[in-house]
C-alpha cells in the first residue's frame with residue numbers, strides 16, 4: 001500500500017480575515033501533525049492547479065469567473081458574510097481542487113492508492129453556482145467528476161462526516177447516479193439541508209444526528225445507513241469529505257465525536273475500498289475548528305487511512 005499527502009503553501013496563506021474560524025492555524029496544525037515520524041513514509045506532493053476544464057464539470061462558468069477574475073491586490077473581498085477572499089485565495093482554491101484531482105489520477109493510475117489532501121479553503125458547501133460557507137470550489141466534487149470524466153469510472157462514493165451537511169456536493173450530484181453521496185451531520189445546523197428525505201436519484205443518503213449525539217449515535221447511523229449504502233453501491237473509488245468539526249471539542253457545533261470515531265469510520269471505508277475499489281481512497285480536509293481536536297483527529301484518520 002502506497003499513500004501520499006497533497007498540500008500547497010497557498011492553502012496555508014489563504015486568509016479569510018482576522019478572527020475567522022477557518023484560519024491558517026488550522027492547516028498549520030494539520031501539517032504539524034503530518035510531520036510526525038509516524039507519517040514519514042508517506043509521499044509528499046505539491047498540489048497542482050486545477051484546470052478550468054476540471055472545475056467546469058461541476059461549477060457554473062459564472063462562479064468560476066467570479067472566483068478567478070479581478071485579482072485582489074490587497075485586503076479582502078466578501079462573497080457572503082462567512083466566505084471571504086484574500087489575494088492568495090483564488091490560488092488556494094485552485095490548489096485544493098487540483099490536489100484532489102491529482103490524488104484521483106494517482107489512485108487510479110496505481111501510484112498511490114490512498115491520499116490525504118491537506119488543503120483549504122474547504123469545499124463541500126460550494127454548489128454548482130454558489131460559493132458559500134467558507135468554500136469557493138467544491139474540491140471533492142471536482143475530483144469525483146474528474147474520476148468519472150477523465151478516467152471513465154462509473155461509480156464514485158463520497159462519504160462526508162463533517163458536522164455540517166455538504167449541501168454543495170448534494171446539489172452537484174443530486175440527479176447523477178454515478179456518484180453516491182453519503183453524509184452524517186448535525187441537524188438542525190448550517191446550512192439547513194440534509195434531511196433524511198433528501199435522496200436525489202436514490203444516490204443521496206443523509207444521516208442527520210441530533211445535537212449532543214456522540215460516538216454511539218454516529219456509529220449506529222453508519223452501520224444502519226451509510227456503510228450499507230456504500231457497500232451496495234460497490235464504488236470503484238471511495239472519496240472522503242473529511243471534516244473534523246463533529247469532535248466534542250469543536251466550537252462551531254454540538255456533536256461529541258472522538259478521534260477514535262474518525263479512525264473507526266476511516267477503517268471501515270478502507271475495508272469497503274479493499275473489496276470494491278482496489279483499495280483506492282482519496283480524502284480531503286473540510287472543516288474542523290478546534291486545533292487540539294484537529295491534531296488528534298487527523299492523526300487518527302491518517303493512521304487508519306494508511307494502515
Ligand SMILES: [Zn+2]
Nearest residue numbers: 162164245287
Ligand atoms: Zn463543517
